[in-house]
Amino acid sequence: MPKLAANTSLLFAEHDFLDRFGAAANAGFRFVEYQFPYAWPAQEVAARAKQAGVEVVLHNLPAGDSTKGDRGIACLPGRESEFREGVERAIEYARAVRCPRMNCLAGVARPGVARERLKETFVANLGYAAGKLKAAGVQLLIEPINPRTVPGFFLNTSRQAEEIVDAVGSDNLAIQYDLFHMQIVEGDLAETIERLLPKIGHMQLADVPGRHEPGTGEINFAWLLGQIDRIGYAGWIGCEYNPLGDTLAGLKWAKPYL
DSSP states (O other), rough: OOOOETTTTTTTTTOOOHHHHHHHHHOOEEEEEESSSSOOHHHHHHHHHHHTOOOEEHHHOOOGGGGGGGOOTTTTTTTTHHHHHHHHHHHHHHHTTTTEEEEOBBOOOOTTTHHHHHHHHHHHHHHHHHHHHHHHHHHEOOOOOOOOTTTTBBBBBBHHHHHHHHOOOOTEEEEEEEEHHHHHTTTHHHHHHHHHHEEEEEEEEEOTTTTTTTTOOOOOOHHHHHHHHTTTTTSSEEEOOSSSOOGGGGGGGGGGOO
């Protein structure tokens, strides 16, 4: 049975962020993930998760300034020091909540910078982060994101992610496979997941095209989640979607798994 994790950055938006841990637990979730916890003190996040009795399984490295268009900085030359500072800050938060996995967003490609230069920067930053996180007992992930949702994003396909993982050459780097993004970019989800299974460290889901809960779009989740079980995936699947309405009302699809 899939191990579902509520993404509390998007789900339970009816509540303040720190109250969403309890809301997730009350809905039946034992695991949670979130995108960026850095607006709240690490120990306060940890205390609220512990109080709710949920396990934090994933969050992102700092990704720059979203108000200035940043969607990650790992591929951007000239921001290596900022990236390394972000790694240290992320480790602090991961330790506080005992989070075992960390996602690194590549960033939006900068106009006028050669793609090979962006790739070299990304690989070098990942090599640094993978080593630091391994020492802290945390696995590093990279996530391909579709360019419709984030125009210009550097990493778009599962093949590209696989190439980056191979180029870094660390046993502490894996792929975060988001069903929403990969359905838009390439489809063929079941075959791709089975092929990449040894390199997948985490999954996320949302339906296409609206990025809402399963059952609101084109993906046959009842079959696909069963197939992911059949091939032996034992990790978590984060529910990273925007509820079409009330979060609880939209969780009918998840009741067999909670």
